[in-house]
Amino acid sequence: MSPSGRIPDVVPATIRDVTNTPAPRFDPGCPMVGVEEEYLVVDPVTREVVPRAAEVIARAALELGDRTNPEITRYQVEAKTPPCADLSGLGARLRDMRNTVAASARAHGLAIVASGTPVLGDVMPPLITDDPRYEIGIATYRSLHDDQAICAGHVHVHLPDREAAVLVSNHLRPWLPALIAMTANSPLRAGRDTGYASRRTLSWSKWPVAGPPPYFASLADHDAIVARLTEAGVLVDPGTIFWDVRPSSRLPTLEVRVTDVPATAGESALLAALVRALVVTALARVAAGDPGPHLSAELLRAAYWQAARDGLEGDGICPVTGTRQPAEDLLDALVRHCRPALDQTGDLPAVTERVDWLRAHGTGAARQRAALAVRGRPADVVDFLVEQTSPA
Template sequence: MTVTAASTTSAPSDPARPLMGVEEEYLVVDPRTREVAPRAGLVVARAAGELGDRVCTEITQFQVEAKTPPCAGSAELARELARMRAVVAAAARAEGLALIASGTPVLGPAVPPPITEDPRYDLGIENYRSLHDEQAICAGHVHVHLPDRERALLVCNHLRPWLPALIAFMANSPFWTGRDTGYAAWRVLAWSKWPVAGPPPYLESLGHFERLVEGLTASGALVDPATMFWDARPSLRLPTVEVRVSDVPASARESALLALVVRALVTVSLRRVEAGDPGPRPPDELLRVAYWRAARDGLDGHGADPYTGRQVPAAQVVEGLIEHVRPALEESGDLETVLREWRWLREAGSGAARQRAALRRHGSFEGVVDDLVARFSG
């Protein structure tokens, strides 16, 4: 099969500030029991009055997905994220419900989850079977405008070594239905079971990519090209690179920070591609270990260098990422914002650390849910 771009048109974009957008998945909870509630359709129907097709259901009836429009500036993106979250939160309240931004459900009978009725999901269940049992998981996706599919694929080669840093950066899934997993980003482990998930393979060209997709389709690993769930990929619907490795951030403030860093990372990577750099090739085994370590420790422990396996303080890994993208942040005018917000995040703690702090403070998982509801629109 041949994979074609979803769109052949693209809006003008400043090379220093390419358009960016954010997609987020949220969990619907009952504010009385604090358990996940299979009523996402009600929230989406009400929020669509203001957001239109920028809000939709997801694979399980526990999840709501919302999207910002494309944005050029950091202030514009922050406003759109805040508005988007405010609209869906108000829609949930109007239905007697609440929303939380957590990579995994804190409380509730989430296994197996109730699946949203859709012929495509029916095909997925037939093909993937009990892999859907832990699909009540929520990520934050960042899109960066890049309409040339081959360059987008080559950019992903440069993104691969930094994906573990992005996992640690926004780790926000320590609990699973009333149990502390011991991980900061358990969603990453739940997602890793899928046949086409995790870091993308190193890709030589568009032809290499298309041959690989043909093989994956022939094997039955793909129901359709959209089930190619790599953590960085050219979008199948939009003229963008999509980076989808992170847990959904707990707050709009963190989502804006993540988007600025990802945009800068794509910008730096594109310039290397255009200079003829094919991209680094960390050993696949060590990249996998770096994923595991980032998911386990988040920002509070150690990461693993994807080239050597050497343990490195997790905050130092993120500092290295920010230093790597500093030239792009300076050109876009976002450096001061990113440094300020990174200082705030280090002081406040990651989403996972704040969830655990809420458990200690309240003494119950119900208190964790209450804390996440309060943070949702922040």
């Protein structure tokens, strides 16, 4: 396994986005999809994370506008693509977005890395971005914020019907561990190997409304639970519903937010293609009256933990049967499950190629460890991540 391998690109095609245009017509067979990514700002000399995200965001916004924003800590930059209809267009948008943020960082003598956790730097407690909402959050959640210098990848799929979005989430729950495993990209933290492929997943699971979403009988059931949580003082606002699948509180989308930020733009595009195919597959089942599987909460929690520990490099747990299987087999099962939808969206050839690449080169976590193994220097991992995030 070579840490220098790059995921193959697909030929760019016309990007059909909805920036500054009326809401698009909903296509249940090929809905629009967009991606949000979070990056860490690092000093290219010390390789440590630094609290200078505001400078990077201000410069990147000259090109990206409101598609780049602050995150909860001053170490993080958030950027998002516009909605796209085709995978090649999304891949081009992801590369352009990463290149813009990376160039903005270089202009300030900095760099960015796509990693779920900081490889180097003392970030506990982290410096929190100035924002009244975050002040309320700190008062509510207290030391949970100490572990929040972590970066995720979020996929939004256009679903204007909130009832359908909630019912679709029931069908996505069994596949969330496989998504964690294939995107695992946070094995190191503060200079040491944590022993986990996705240490970020464990950090995130501490929050009171986080992890896999509950099984919902209906939108009314969902809204009633959210109302009770709000009344109990567990939520600051709808944005603090951190379930790994949720109807967006701001957009006509279903948001899947279960994974580490992928190391490369190609892996991020692969994630988006699979999430959209899962949504398309689930929509057809919901329309046919299939309520989705009722999973054991204990098995699903165990499957999350196993995926976070070993990524694709070990075994996983099928949350439906509880059987132990090679994690790569669970990924193959996911692709088989949504193969008709991938055919329908036209994404199957690119997804097949990228899954083969991932199998050959390993997850971001495996590649980080390969970079570390060469000389045993965590600084080399940061350099590797800088190149993977936005290749020169």
